[in-house]
Amino acid sequence: MRNAMVGLIVPAAGMGVRLGVGMPKALYTVGGQTLLSHAVRAAVESGVVSAIVVAAPPGLATRVLEFVQPEIPADVLVRVVDGGVSRQSSVRAALTAMSSDIDVVLVHDAARCLAPPRLFAEVAAAVQAGRAAVVPGLEVVDTLKQVDRRGSVVDTPDRTVLRAVQTPQGFRRGLLQRAHDAATGDEATDDAGLVERLGQPVYVVPGDESAFKVTRPLDLLLAEALLAARAADEGHR
Numbered sequence: 001m002r003n004a005m006v007g008l009i010v011p012a013a014g015m016g017v018r019l020g021v022g023m024p025k026a027l028y029t030v031g032g033q034t035l036l037s038h039a040v041r042a043a044v045e046s047g048v049v050s051a052i053v054v055a056a057p058p059g060l061a062t063r064v065l066e067f068v069q070p071e072i073p074a075d076v077l078v079r080v081v082d083g084g085v086s087r088q089s090s091v092r093a094a095l096t097a098m099s100s101d102i103d104v105v106l107v108h109d110a111a112r113c114l115a116p117p118r119l120f121a122e123v124a125a126a127v128q129a130g131r132a133a134v135v136p137g138l139e140v141v142d143t144l145k146q147v148d149r150r151g152s153v154v155d156t157p158d159r160t161v162l163r164a165v166q167t168p169q170g171f172r173r174g175l176l177q178r179a180h181d182a183a184t185g186d187e188a189t190d191d192a193g194l195v196e197r198l199g200q201p202v203y204v205v206p207g208d209e210s211a212f213k214v215t216r217p218l219d220l221l222l223a224e225a226l227l228a229a230r231a232a233d234e235g236h237r
């Protein structure tokens with residue numbers, strides 16, 4: 001696996017209902033560029049990605065390609081497919097379109113648009129080093145409660161054994177394909193969840209706070225502030 005070719009899947013077909021911007025979230029602009037453009041650029045900057053497949057909101061594939069094309073160097077193959085009704089079906093559609101020479105697949109939410117390039121490289125390196133499924137994770141700062149349907153607390157899990165997981169998540173391609181082929185019933189909110197259902201191990205590497213998912217309006221303020229800080233930092237160099 002050491003020199004295995006790495007491909008990137010970007011599920012970007014969500015409608016962004018919780019964000020409330022009245023358009024597909026991935027095409028919303030922060031710091032002068034779409035969330036999708038930021039996400040793709042960081043992946044390209046990592047230098048590990050040879051092919052990219054974006055799952056676009058149905059009907060918007062041409063527009064999506066126009067947004068991502070400027071970020072893609074000539075030696076990186078890019079395709080855009082129509083996403084599905086769920087994140088899981090969007091990833092599955094993109095995996096089907098991934099070129100056959102790719103052995104390691106990173107799946108990265110367009111909504112985690114500020115994940116740094118080094119995170120892509122670290123996750124890919126862990127898969128290439130022999131871990132078949134790798135997720136970045138952060139320690140949990142809040143105390144989490146498990147509740148029943150009426151809102152009563154039934155348990156307080158020990159937070160020291162919990163991790164808030166992010167993307168990019170990395171997989172041996174064959175394992176990710178098997179996990180999606182076997183997926184039935186409940187939709188998983190991440191791809192590692194499908195691998196766990198196969199009974200296969202998933203390995204956690206340190207995540208990054210800037211890989212947060214733009215979900216609610218407050219996240220847009222945070223993204224704008226982080227991009228402004230990064231721009232100021234570049235200006236000082």
Ligand code: C5P
Pocket residue numbers: 010011012013014015025026055083084085086087088090091109110111112213215
């Ligand atoms: O809804 P949530 O924020 O969890 O979505 C995570 C990622 O999955 C987003 O980048 C979103 O665009 C993508 N997604 C998708 N297809 C869907 C729903 C979500 O590609 N049907």
